[in-house]
Amino acid sequence: DQQVKQNSPSLSVQEGRISILNCDYTNSMFDYFLWYKKYPAEGPTFLISISSIKDKNEDGRFTVFLNKSAKHLSLHIVPSQPGDSAVYFCAARYGNKLVFGAGTILRVKS
Amino acid sequence: EAQVTQNPRYLITVTGKKLTVTCSQNMNHEYMSWYRQDPGLGLRQIYYSMNVEVTDKGDVPEGYKVSRKEKRNFPLILESPSPNQTSLYFCASSPGTGQPQHFGDGTRLSIL
Numbered sequence: 001d002q003q004v005k006q007n008s009p010s011l012s013v014q015e016g017r018i019s020i021l022n023c024d025y026t027n028s029m030f031d032y033f034l035w036y037k038k039y040p041a042e043g044p045t046f047l048i049s050i051s052s053i054k055d056k057n058e059d060g061r062f063t064v065f066l067n068k069s070a071k072h073l074s075l076h077i078v079p080s081q082p083g084d085s086a087v088y089f090c091a092a093r094y095g096n097k098l099v100f101g102a103g104t105i106l107r108v109k110s
Numbered sequence: 111e112a113q114v115t116q117n118p119r120y121l122i123t124v125t126g127k128k129l130t131v132t133c134s135q136n137m138n139h140e141y142m143s144w145y146r147q148d149p150g151l152g153l154r155q156i157y158y159s160m161n162v163e164v165t166d167k168g169d170v171p172e173g174y175k176v177s178r179k180e181k182r183n184f185p186l187i188l189e190s191p192s193p194n195q196t197s198l199y200f201c202a203s204s205p206g207t208g209q210p211q212h213f214g215d216g217t218r219l220s221i222l
Contacts, residue, residue, distance in 0.1 A: 002151075006152075032208050036213075041216075043200050043213030044153070045213070089153065091153075096141075096160060096208070097155060099169070100145075102152040
């Protein structure tokens with residue numbers, strides 16, 4: 001039973017356009033959400049996070065939106081660049097644990 | 111340079127032969143954790159440690175052991191590996207619980 005779901009295994013976007021990656025969760029006890037990016041043969045690297053008391057957090061080209069009533073999280077990348085091509089994982093925290101989604105492969109075409 | 115170092119990076123071994131994957135961090139982080147990554151399942155937490163001598167089970171602890179005798183080290187032990195433990199393993203650390211984690215580059219284990 002996956003508590004954090006990324007329903008799109010992959011996404012392809014043209015360079016310069018917006019990339020939107022989505023994440024749904026089932027556990028209302030999650031209080032903190034994070035996005036990680038992963039390149040091949042490397043470990044995930046932290047990208048951006050949001051507390052459950054907020055609905056938006058922005059950092060440069062990256063914005064995370066949280067809709068608590070819908071239990072939905074999204075990551076917007078504007079504008080998308082070829083170097084953004086990677087696997088993106090969303091993660092959610094409850095207590096001392098972190099639960100990850102299965103990941104979405106983003107391909108940004110130049 | 112701040113980093114989490116895992117060794118070995120790759121290992122092919124046989125069922126039942128005990129193995130240890132080491133993990134070391136140089137950031138003085140309190141929290142450390144082990145994950146396994148499998149296709150379609152993402153990263154699943156195996157064990158975590160909130161501080162020296164404090165460890166707890168994650169979501170998939172069966173078949174694994176850990177220890178935290180020193181703050182910087184958090185080895186993962188497979189006492190009797192089985193083929194279903196073939197996976198990509200990541201160690202991670204963070205200043206505290208739930209804070210953004212720094213990940214190692216991964217260890218690919220193949221159990222034949």
